[in-house]
Amino acid sequence: MPFFACLTLHPAFKISLSFFHPAMSSSSLSPAPMDPNERRLLALEEIDNAKFGWYHIRAVAIAGIGFFTDAYDIFAINVVSVCLGYVYYRDVTHKATLPSHLDEALKVGTSAGAVFGQLFFGWLSDRYGRRKIYGFELIIIIFATVATALSGGGPAFHAVGAIIFWRLLLGIGIGGDYPQSAIITSEFASTRHRGRMMAAVFSMQGLGIVAGAIVFLISVLGFKHSIKADELLYPFPTSGAAGNVGLPSVDKIWRLVIGIGAIPAVIALYFRLTIPETPRYTIDIEKNIEAGKKTTRDFLNGIGHADTEAVTLEDHVDEIPSASTRDFFRHFMQWKHGKVLLGTAFSWFFLDIAFYGLGLNNSIVLQAIGYAGQHDVYLNLRNIAVGNIILNLVGSLPGYWVSVAFIDTIGRKPIQIGGFAILTTLFLVLGCAYWPLHDQESKAGFIALFVMAQFFFNFGPNTTTFVVPGEVFPTRYRSTAHGISAASGKTGAIMAQVIFSPLANRGGKNQWLNHILQIFAAFMFLGFLSSFLIPETNGKTLEELSGENQRRFIPMERQADSPASSGSIAQLVDLPKVS
Incomplete structure (x- = not known):
């Protein structure tokens, strides 16, 4: 046996090899440290490959309750704007209808606030962390919702003006929820179930819309006798001198509907404030692989707030790219x-022109098909509520849940492209055949096509435009880029309200609605074309989708060949060659 091998193996010789050569310390014989890129990928692999469990359901529920509240608050304005007409504009001039400029301001205000919220909170989440920011958007939503429900007016400031202000603030909170909920869900999800989890979060929007309509219907039914009594006590004015004669019972209804929207947000707030930081943010932004591994284990074990401070100094990797x-x-x-x-x-911009152009004006569509507009206040409010429930239960809600079922099977891109193609066709048919369909006594054809459009909005681009931006960008810009995408969508929603909604009444009430539907078809076709720019994300990790080389993600300094890097004892000792 070679002499040096004997020295290292025989228990009697507990001597350091550095006696023979300075490079031959005991540490030089230990295994070389693993490449940081390998350690990073192994740490992320644990959450990518995790089996679906209750911790995933918890993450979806925490994010989803916020989206439920968002949709409830956004689309409740459909019925609230009708109520405000009965409360503040029940006079000869306005005929219990909110003036068009105020109706637009109510609906645009929320979208305008959302644009700011999506951009600002998207950036904040990348800059300061998902956990540190998550929950503040709900605080804004709760405060603005309660303030809206309690809004009043005076000689210097009209009540509707106050409501518009609080809706603007509400929009900031709602906007902040979009990038944060999407990114937290995607970064905690396993690769196999990521699409389904994100779609499930977004599908809570459908439940929120339906819940808002149901709460409104229950409120109207509950105040039925009060509404009818108010109509007798406060008859519609017959002359301009009488001014506005508002209905107190309707005033109570809209405040109740808005106020109830704060309840689910309050329930979700605690859980959002205690959610742990995502492993990807911990590893890629805080540059701490070991803390990221601990966060993953804590999340999978159901621990709410992971204590990463204990390992913060152990394993920093400063070479990870910084934002x-x-x-x-x-x-x-x-x-x-x-x-x-x-x-x-x-694609999100083009989608929201049509989605919000119709969604925020469902009452107009319901009037056009004869499901609203009755002179009897109670019947009008009840039918608007029932019409909204039917349209969403039959069309929107099934579309959301079919997306949840098939998004990880069919893939995001086929659903988005196919959805845009079908919507283009449906809006063309609705626009070109509007008057023949409208003039039918039952209007069944128009209703069927409109419900189909609602279905393919949600089993289509409305879901995928939310999901894909949460997957395709690197961790350091994932929230910012999702915020930019979402803000583009809300810009489309603003455009729909400011430009296209007033055009619907060109030449008379709803006389230009057919042309609006044709214009929406053109935007759906543009959405179809823009969808070819996005990749398919199904079955790929977030790191693969980022488009960055993960094997060289952490640039390593080039090390010169040193004795410590060699595995040969003869080389370490620098023995002379035997000729």
Whole structure:
């Protein structure tokens, strides 16, 4: 046996090999440290491959309750705007209808606030962390919702003006919920179930819309006798001198409907404030692999707030790319990355022109098909509520849940492209055949096509435009880019309200609605084209989808060949060659 091997193996010789050569310390014989890139991928692999469990359901529920509240508050304005007409504009001039400029301001205010909230909270979440920011948007929503329900007016400030202000603030909170809920869900999800989890969060929007209509219907039914009594006590004015004669019972109804919207947000607040930081943010932004591994284990074990401070100093990897304005533009100026952001932003923009153009004006569509507009206040409010429930239960809600069922099977891109193609066709038919369908006594054809459009909005681009931006960008810009995409969508919603809604009444009430539907068909076709810029994300990890080389994600300094890097004892001792 070689002499040096004997020295290392015989128990009597507990001597350091550094006696023979300075490089031959005991530490030099230990295994070389694992490449940080490998350690990072192994840490992320644990959550990517996790089996679906109650901890995933908890994450979906925490994010989803917020979306339930968002949709409830956004779309409740459909029925609230009708109520405000009966309360503040029941006079000869306005005929119990909210003036069009105020109706637009109510609906645009929330979307305008959402644009700011999506951009600002998207950036904040990347800058300061998902956990540190998550929950503040709900605080804004709760405060603005309660303030809206308690709004009043005076000689210097009309009540509707106060409501518009609080709706603007509400929009900021709602906007902040979009990027944060999407990113937290995607970063906690396993690869296999990520699409289904994100779609389930977004599907809570459908439940929120239906819940708002149901609460309104129950309120109207509960105040039935009060409404009828008020109509007798406060008859509709017959002359302009009488001014506004509002109905107190209807005033109570809209305040009750809005106020109830704060309840689910209050329930969700505690859980959002105690949710742990996502492993990906801990590893890629806080640059701490060991803390990320601990966060993963704590999440999978059901521990709410992981204590990462204990390991903060152990395993920093400073070479991980950091977010900066310069790096942001460097990254997205590359066509392979920039085209994805363009695809997510423009497809969401084109979608929301039609989705919010119709969704925020369901009462107009219901009037056009004879399901609203009755002179009897109680019947009008009841039918608007029932009509909204029917349209959403039959069309919207099934579309959301079919997306949840098939998004990880069919894939995001086919659902989005197919949805846009079908919507283009449906809006063309609705627009071109509007008057023949409208003039039918039953209007069954129009209702059937409209319900189909609602279905394919949600089993289509309305779901996927939310899901895809939460998957395709690197961790350091994931929330910011999702916020940019979502803000593009809300810009489309504003455009729909400001430009297209007033056009519907050109030439008379709802006389131009057929042309609006044709214009929506053109935007759906543009959405179809822009969808080809996005990649298919099904079955791929977030790291694969980022488009960055994960094997060289952490750049390693080039090390010169050193004695410590060699495995040969003869080389370590630098023995002379035997000729």
